[in-house]
Amino acid sequence: MTAARPDFRVLEDAIEVACHAPSVHNSQPWRWIREGGGLGLHLDTDRLVATDHAARQALLSCGAVLDHLRVAIAAAGWAVHVDRFPNPDDPLHLASVGFSPAPEVTDAARARAEAILRRRTDRLPFGPPPAWERWETVLPNAVDGTVAHLDVVDDADRPKLAEASQLSESLRLYDSAYHAELSWWTGEVTVTDGIPDSSLVSAPESDRVDIGRLFPVTRHRSERRMTVPQDFSKVLVLSTLSDSRRDVLACGETLSALLLELTVAGLSTCTLTHLTEVRVSRDIIAALVRRDFPQVLIRVGVAPPLEPAPGPTPRRHVADVLELRL
Known part of the structure; x- marks a missing residue:
C-alpha cells in the first residue's frame, strides 16, 4: 500500500x-x-x-x-x-x-x-555563456507569463545597466543603516547565516565586475579568476505583473526554477537585487526591459572549469x- x-x-x-x-x-x-x-x-x-x-x-x-x-x-x-x-x-x-x-x-x-x-551565488567575473543564441530564445518561453516576465538585457544596454548599479551604490554612500546592516550580515562569525568572507570579492576582483553590490572590502591571499579579465555574463531580469505580495512570492518561485535549470546546464549565476532596492535605479531597469515591476536580476555565464567553485554559504x-x- x-x-x-x-x-x-x-x-x-x-x-x-x-x-x-x-x-x-x-x-x-x-x-x-x-x-x-x-x-x-x-x-x-x-x-x-x-x-x-x-x-x-x-x-x-x-x-x-x-x-x-x-x-x-x-x-x-x-x-x-x-x-x-x-x-x-x-x-x-x-x-x-x-x-x-x-x-x-x-x-x-x-x-x-x-x-x-551545487548552485552558488558566484560574485566573480564570468566567461560568456556558450550557445547563448539558443538560450536567449528558449529561456523566456520557460517562464509562465501569467506569473512573471523574463527579459534578457541587450549587450548594447550594458553600460546603462552598469550606470544604474553604480547609481544605486552612490545613493547609499552615506546611508549608515544600510552599511551597518551589510557589515552585520558579512561579519566574521557566519556559522548559520550571512555571507562568509570566501563568498565575497576583493576590491580588484570587484573592479572586473561592472554590475554588482558593493560589500565591505574583503582580502584574499591572491586575486582569483585572473583568466577572466572582465565580466562577460549575460543579464536576465525577472519582473512581475504587480508589486503585490502574491506576485512577488511567485516571482521567487520562478527565480528558483530558473536558477536550477541554469545550474543543471552547467552555467554559473549571481542574483542581484541592489538595483531594484532604490527607486531611481529600479526605474532605469524598468525602462530598459519595458516592464513596470522588475524584481531581480541574474548574471549568467561560465566559470573556468579548472578553478574551484565558491564554497557553500552557511x-x-x-x-x-x-x-x-x-
Missing part, C-alpha cells in the same frame, strides 16, 4: 535541502510548520533585513525556498499542492503545502534536486526552521 503522505524523516530531509535556496544576505527569512499531513510556510519576521522595508526581498526568498521544496520532495517521489496565502487573517502564512505520491521519479527531477546543492539547522505541531 502506498503511503498517503511522506513520513517525517523524508520531510525533514527535503526541508534541509530546500533551505539552500538563495535569500537576501543569506538571511533565510522562512519558517516551516508541520501540522497534520501538510506543511505551512511562514515569513519569519525575526529574520527580516531591516532595510528591506516592504519585505519584498524576503518574499522573493520565501518563494525560492518554496520551489526548492517542490524540487527536493519530487526527487523523493512526492508531488506538492500549494495554496498561497491561505489565511487572510495571517499575512505571515505564505503557503500551505499538501502532498500526494508521484507516479515516478524522473531523471530530470533528480538532476534539479542535485543542482540545489545554513541554519533544520531544527531551527521546522516546527512540529500536534
